[in-house]
Amino acid sequence: MKKYLTLLLALVMILSLSACSEKDSTDEVSTQEVDATDNFPNDNITIIVAYSAGGSSDKLARIVQPYLQDELGVNVIVENQGGASGQIATEAFLAKEQDGYNLLAVNVPGVYYTVALQQTTYDYDTLVPVWVESYDPxxxxxxxxxxxxxxxxxxxxxxxxxxxxxxxxxxxxxxxxxxxxxxxxxxxxxxxxxxxxxxxxxxxxxxxxxxxxxxxxxxxxxxxxxxxxxxxxxxxxxxxxxxxxxxxxxxxxxNVQMPTDEFQARMGCYFVSKEFVEKYPERYEKLIAAFEAVAQNDDYIQMLKDGNLYASCVLESGAKYSDKLVSMADEVKNIIAPMFK
Missing domain, CATH: 3.40.190.10 (Periplasmic binding protein-like II)
Known part of the structure; x- marks a missing residue:
């Protein structure tokens, strides 16, 4: 009888461990595959422009809007929230759910100035670039x-x-x-x-x-x-x-040299948050792919030329500029901020 009970308890423990292992495995798979199974995007995407209507950042966003819609298969809405050197729009963007349905169009190093010189809820590395649209020395x-x-x-x-x-x-x-x-x-x-x-x-x-x-x-x-x-x-x-x-x-x-040859050049970027990239890496890649496809569209390029905006465009993945953006943030922290204080 004692031998029988021992075997029964061992069997119960084995079954319990197996169930736990299955659950953990299922949880891991569901986390890893969330992007592959959620059919992103399936709702409107909003581009929050950190400047008022009519400026170059706004014009660029409105030119890319219809072409991005075609690539993503959903409506793309442009919303202006100007003020405070981009801080108002950045705070509004970060207050929304970080699921890829909102993008932030803001310039660097301008947005880094807000971190250095103002009270913000975000830091230099909170934002991750999806797309670098323009570069203007x-x-x-x-x-x-x-x-x-x-x-x-x-x-x-x-x-x-x-x-x-x-x-x-x-x-x-x-x-x-x-x-x-x-x-x-x-x-x-x-x-x-x-x-x-x-x-x-x-x-x-x-x-x-x-x-x-x-x-x-x-x-x-x-x-x-x-x-x-x-x-x-x-x-x-x-x-x-x-x-x-x-x-x-x-x-x-x-006998004087600026810290860099491209000192304080302005880069127009579309950002998501680091939180989003860590949670939804597949969605992040989809957004990059959509912008890359738009950049190959001849009609889009002609629109930029017609608007006298093409001369400043670089149209490249934000991932290529990660190191550059880090160095620009360091420039603001270590060189620019002390001049303003």
């Missing part, structure tokens, strides 16, 4: 009738006339940081004039209210007939300002 511009033809001309004039020359820029971003960095590292006494946006700064230049401005190269295609480039934050020839010589090349004469 900082350019220094003057009117065609200006006596300054190069960055070196402006530097020499500023040193000879302390407190006299003025430079305009959009407040709180890479344009202002570039002006501040040059003033600090070259000991320039110049008037730094901030504006609400790049278009306001360019209007001030056209009106003769400032001597030069810093702007985003492609965004300032609107004043190409009236302006000339004194320098640019890029080591390669720019399609919009082909005669512009890189800042660092010109700064060699002063």
């Amino acid at each position: 900082i350019v220094m511009l003057a009117l065609n009738n200006s006596p300054y033809n190069t960055l070196a001309d402006f530097i020499d004039a500023a040193k000879a006339n302390p407190g006299k020359l003025s430079v305009g820029f959009a407040a709180g971003g890479g344009q202002q940081a570039t002006a501040m960095w040059l003033a600090n590292n070259l000991d320039l006494d110049i008037k730094q004039v901030s504006f609400d946006g790049g278009s306001d700064a360019s209007a001030a230049l056209l009106g003769g209210h400032v001597d030069v401005i810093f702007g985003d190269a492609a965004a300032r295609v609107d004043i190409v007939p009236e302006a000339k480039a004194l320098g640019i934050g890029s080591p390669v020839t720019n399609a919009v300002w082909p005669d512009a010589v890189s800042f660092n090349e010109q700064l060699k004469a002063y």
Whole structure:
């Protein structure tokens, strides 16, 4: 009898362990295969643009919208939530369920400024890029009738006339940081004039209210007939300002170099959250594949060209730019933030 009970108990234990193992295995499989079985996407996808309607980021999102719809097979909605250098939109995006049905269109390094200089619920690594749509280096511009033809001309004039020359820029971003960095590292006494946006700064230049401005190269295609480039934050020839010589090349004469050749260049990205990528890696890949397919569409490319936006486009997977974005975040943390504080 005792032997029989022992065998019975052993059998019960074996069956229990087997059941537990089966459950664990089932749970693991269901977690791993959730993306493969949920038919994503099967509902509308919203692109939250971190800037007001009519700007370059908004225009780019609305151009890609119908083509992304065709690739994903669902409606794509563009929603603008401008303000606070992208913080309002970023907070709103992160407050939603992180399931891939919302994307955030925001610029780097601008969104990193919010982490460095404002109180945010997110950190530098909270967002993961799906797609890098545009790249726009900082350019220094003057009117065609200006006596300054190069960055070196402006530097020499500023040193000879302390407190006299003025430079305009959009407040709180890479344009202002570039002006501040040059003033600090070259000991320039110049008037730094901030504006609400790049278009306001360019209007001030056209009106003769400032001597030069810093702007985003492609965004300032609107004043190409009236302006000339004194320098640019890029080591390669720019399609919009082909005669512009890189800042660092010109700064060699002063024994000064910007931290990088592409210092504070603006990158327009579509982001998801790190939480989403970790939970739904297959969905993340589907989103990348959809953008990649759109980038091969000739009609889409023509729309970008017709809108004078193609010159700034890179149209590549965000995964290719992960290291670049990390270095840009470090640049903001270690170089830019101390200048603003």
